Amino acid sequence: MTLASDLAGLPARAQTAPYVGDFSRFRIVPARYPARTIGTIFAALVIFAVLNSVFSNPRWGWDVFAEWFFSEPVLAGLGRTLLLTLAGTALGFLFGTLLALARVSGSPLLASLSFAYVWLFRSVPLIVLLLILNNLGYLYSTVWLGVPFTDITFATWSTTQLITPFFAAVLGLTLHAAAFSSEIVRGGILSVDQGQHEAAAALGLPQRRQFTRIVLPQAMRTILPNGFNEIISLTKGTSQVYILALPELFYTIQIIYRRNLEVIPLLMVATVWYLVILSVLSFVQHHIERHYSRGALRNPPASALTQAFAWLRRHVPAGRAPGGEQVALAPSPSAAATRPGGEIRIGGVSKSFGPLTVLDNVSLTLRSGSVTAIIGQSGSGKSTLLRAINHLERADQGFITIDGALIGYRQDGDTLYELKEREILKRRVDIGMVFQNFNLFPHLTAIENIVEAPVSVRGIPRVHALAEARNLLARVGLADKAGAYPRQLSGGQQQRVAIARALALKPKVLLFDEPTSALDPELVNEVLDVIKELARSGTTLVIVTHEIGFAREVADEVVFMEAGRIVESGPPARVLDTPDHPRTREFLAKVL
Numbered sequence: 001m002t003l004a005s006d007l008a009g010l011p012a013r014a015q016t017a018p019y020v021g022d023f024s025r026f027r028i029v030p031a032r033y034p035a036r037t038i039g040t041i042f043a044a045l046v047i048f049a050v051l052n053s054v055f056s057n058p059r060w061g062w063d064v065f066a067e068w069f070f071s072e073p074v075l076a077g078l079g080r081t082l083l084l085t086l087a088g089t090a091l092g093f094l095f096g097t098l099l100a101l102a103r104v105s106g107s108p109l110l111a112s113l114s115f116a117y118v119w120l121f122r123s124v125p126l127i128v129l130l131l132i133l134n135n136l137g138y139l140y141s142t143v144w145l146g147v148p149f150t151d152i153t154f155a156t157w158s159t160t161q162l163i164t165p166f167f168a169a170v171l172g173l174t175l176h177a178a179a180f181s182s183e184i185v186r187g188g189i190l191s192v193d194q195g196q197h198e199a200a201a202a203l204g205l206p207q208r209r210q211f212t213r214i215v216l217p218q219a220m221r222t223i224l225p226n227g228f229n230e231i232i233s234l235t236k237g238t239s240q241v242y243i244l245a246l247p248e249l250f251y252t253i254q255i256i257y258r259r260n261l262e263v264i265p266l267l268m269v270a271t272v273w274y275l276v277i278l279s280v281l282s283f284v285q286h287h288i289e290r291h292y293s294r295g296a297l298r299n300p301p302a303s304a305l306t307q308a309f310a311w312l313r314r315h316v317p318a319g320r321a322p323g324g325e326q327v328a329l330a331p332s333p334s335a336a337a338t339r340p341g342g343e344i345r346i347g348g349v350s351k352s353f354g355p356l357t358v359l360d361n362v363s364l365t366l367r368s369g370s371v372t373a374i375i376g377q378s379g380s381g382k383s384t385l386l387r388a389i390n391h392l393e394r395a396d397q398g399f400i401t402i403d404g405a406l407i408g409y410r411q412d413g414d415t416l417y418e419l420k421e422r423e424i425l426k427r428r429v430d431i432g433m434v435f436q437n438f439n440l441f442p443h444l445t446a447i448e449n450i451v452e453a454p455v456s457v458r459g460i461p462r463v464h465a466l467a468e469a470r471n472l473l474a475r476v477g478l479a480d481k482a483g484a485y486p487r488q489l490s491g492g493q494q495q496r497v498a499i500a501r502a503l504a505l506k507p508k509v510l511l512f513d514e515p516t517s518a519l520d521p522e523l524v525n526e527v528l529d530v531i532k533e534l535a536r537s538g539t540t541l542v543i544v545t546h547e548i549g550f551a552r553e554v555a556d557e558v559v560f561m562e563a564g565r566i567v568e569s570g571p572p573a574r575v576l577d578t579p580d581h582p583r584t585r586e587f588l589a590k591v592l
């Protein structure tokens with residue numbers, strides 16, 4: 001039956017009754033879910049039956065449970081269990097992190113050693129490992145410190161005296177936990193997008209800072225759930241050290257029930273204590289995860305504390321809530337000032353990926369303060385050339401200088417020595433880069449993204465860096481978005497924050513890698529307007545773009561690339577309106 005025929009069957013009053021605002025006369029009947037109700041009743045019955053059996057059956061021995069739960073030997077055993085868990089977790093994760101770093105280090109030897117360690121120690125059962133360590137004295141009666149393969153010895157210990165049961169337990173748990181936690185940490189590191197590493201490197205952040213401030217906080221979101229699983233396994237794994245006759249919680253319980261034969265009540269003592277430990281761990285996990293989830297969600301749920309404050313604010317009529325006011329910072333005098341641009345010289349640069357030649361003997365000079373647009377077909381090598389300028393991509397041949405200084409090398413006579421990553425990072429601060437996919441750090445707010453490099457690379461006091469960051473945000477039209485996380489911003493806004501972040505280091509050269517191609521058409525202009533404004537600031541700009549109209553308007557020079565070569569370059573009016581080369585004409589005919 002159709003809706004029309006439905007309505008036709010109704011009395012006239014019903015058809016003409018107003019549709020909106022006349023619901024007060026209706027009685028609302030909530031939807032019923034009989035299966036859900038039956039399931040709930042069944043679950044309640046099962047829970048009641050279990051509890052009734054547990055508390056009415058005298059064989060559970062709850063009086064014995066109560067007698068031993070807080071007894072001194074049990075608490076001493078619990079203390080040892082906690083100590084072993086703590087030591088195993090802390091040392092295991094420390095060692096595991098080093099193993100994970102070795103595995104991703106790029107050194108084949110370190111990576112192989114790390115792989116071999118994980119392969120070996122994940123294969124050996126914990127209990128076997130503990131027994132081997134406890135019997136190490138049989139294999140090596142002494143442990144010595146000295147220079148291998150010489151007679152020089154600084155100290156000697158008896159192995160059996162050195163490796164006590166407690167030491168063997170800590171060592172065994174650490175070696176075991178390190179193998180598993182190394183894989184957990186490695187998984188976390190690999191889960192962080194490559195763009196994040198590149199953005200941190202392009203800002204010149206020191207390597208340790210890149211790891212602790214950018215990679216690790218993001219990796220923690222993957223590491224934490226698996227990491228806490230490992231800690232929980234380790235907590236229960238400590239029960240296996242009973243094999244060393246170490247009176248931790250489980251071994252203590254065993255000793256007691258062997259004496260009084262109250263097996264079940266004493267096992268319940270151990271069970272409830274393990275439940276308590278795991279509940280505390282789950283609580284801690286929840287809060288640490290919350291901390292590291294900053295910026296992960298567009299609308300994060302409020303914490304219990306925040307909700308409580310919100311409730312108080314709604315229900316207590318008193319004045320203002322504390323902490324809601326922002327401190328206005330006086331802008332520092334140098335705020336938003338730019339440095340004069342640098343001259344870029346590219347001499348005979350070639351680059352291949354395997355058999356594919358991506359840059360083929362490229363030479364180009366870009367005047368200080370000029371704006372250059374690089375155009376060309378997809379895959380012609382534009383981005384690779386741009387990335388070679390700040391040494392994110394190492395050229396196979398040729399050189400690139402900024403104001404006469406080589407970026408990736410140190411010159412000594414006719415020899416060029418490749419610089420270490422640490423030194424390259426220092427030189428990169430003169431070259432800002434804005435990526436196609438923004439590559440903002442998602443766990444930092446807009447203003448934190450901007451101040452990160454000035455504080456850690458240039459050593460600017462945080463208070464001044466914040467003031468400059470506010471000016472930069474105002475300059476790109478985002479003064480009100482300082483506290484927003486990248487996921488709470490539109491694509492165009494994210495790209496404008498990325499531009500402000502690159503400007504914060506006051507670079508001599510600013511590289512844009514297709515800054516608008518990841519944006520919806522209506523967001524393109526807001527980013528192009530910011531770049532146009534920058535083009536008048538004296539900074540040398542190099543822009544890889546597909547926006548031909550924009551290139552015509554803003555560029556001093558247009559470079560057309562094809563198959564890794566510069567086919568044609570010159571002022572936009574000439575290259576874009578009267579190109580010399582047939583390939584340029586063909587390309588422009590397609591895109592215009």
Ligand SMILES: Nc1ncnc2c1ncn2[C@@H]1O[C@H](COP(=O)(O)OP(=O)(O)OP(=O)(O)O)[C@@H](O)[C@H]1O
Pocket residue numbers: 353358376377378379380381382383384385
């Ligand atoms: N790391 C890499 N390994 C292998 N090949 C690569 C790598 N990076 C780039 N290439 C290849 O090099 C060529 C040039 O890439 P590049 O990104 O410089 O082109 P592009 O002109 O910027 O293209 P688009 O306009 O599509 O971004 C492409 O064929 C690409 O597949």
